[in-house]
Amino acid sequence: xxxxxxxxxxxxxxxxxxxxxxxxxxxxxxxxxxxxxxxxxxxxxxxxxxxxxxxxxxxxxxxxxxxxxxxxxxxxxxxxxxxxxxxxxxxxxxxxxxxxxxxxxxxxxxxxxxxxxxxxxxxxxxxxxxxxxxxxxxxxxxxxxxxxxxxxxxxxxxxxxxxxxxxxxxxxxxx
Numbered sequence: 001x002x003x004x005x006x007x008x009x010x011x012x013x014x015x016x017x018x019x020x021x022x023x024x025x026x027x028x029x030x031x032x033x034x035x036x037x038x039x040x041x042x043x044x045x046x047x048x049x050x051x052x053x054x055x056x057x058x059x060x061x062x063x064x065x066x067x068x069x070x071x072x073x074x075x076x077x078x079x080x081x082x083x084x085x086x087x088x089x090x091x092x093x094x095x096x097x098x099x100x101x102x103x104x105x106x107x108x109x110x111x112x113x114x115x116x117x118x119x120x121x122x123x124x125x126x127x128x129x130x131x132x133x134x135x136x137x138x139x140x141x142x143x144x145x146x147x148x149x150x151x152x153x154x155x156x157x158x159x160x161x162x163x164x165x166x167x168x169x170x171x172x173x174x175x
């Protein structure tokens with residue numbers, strides 16, 4: 001199975017996959033993160049070429065269309081600068097997913113803490129922990145699912161992290 005981690009960082013979500021023989025790919029705009037994930041891959045899956053892990057932003061990945069059966073996006077999309085950037089990041093992640101493939105996304109949301117976040121413009125909010133993030137809500141995720149032609153595979157699940165922020169899991173199959 002071909003798995004692409006869009007915004008892979010240093011590979012914290014890839015250790016199991018690399019060690020289990022999956023064909024793993026990743027992209028991250030941070031060159032240091034890609035150096036770290038290449039080193040991790042060299043130790044756990046030396047057969048994978050270093051070019052599987054690329055220094056590039058999620059919205060401009062050079063992987064071909066319909067490249068992977070699974071695309072992971074864990075704690076990435078909430079770093080969008082505004083609505084247009086969020087859309088570009090989401091579309092870039094969706095583009096590389098094969099029809100019938102699984103998009104697994106974990107991102108910050110306002111779900112469950114709507115009254116505790118302060119809008120600051122362009123979809124960005126100030127959270128109770130003092131950070132600023134692009135936040136989605138249930139309606140935005142359902143609209144995005146429909147726009148992409150996807151099918152929600154699991155109900156949205158949101159965890160409130162000690163009344164500081166909310167993280168929502170969004171799992172979609174590509175039609």
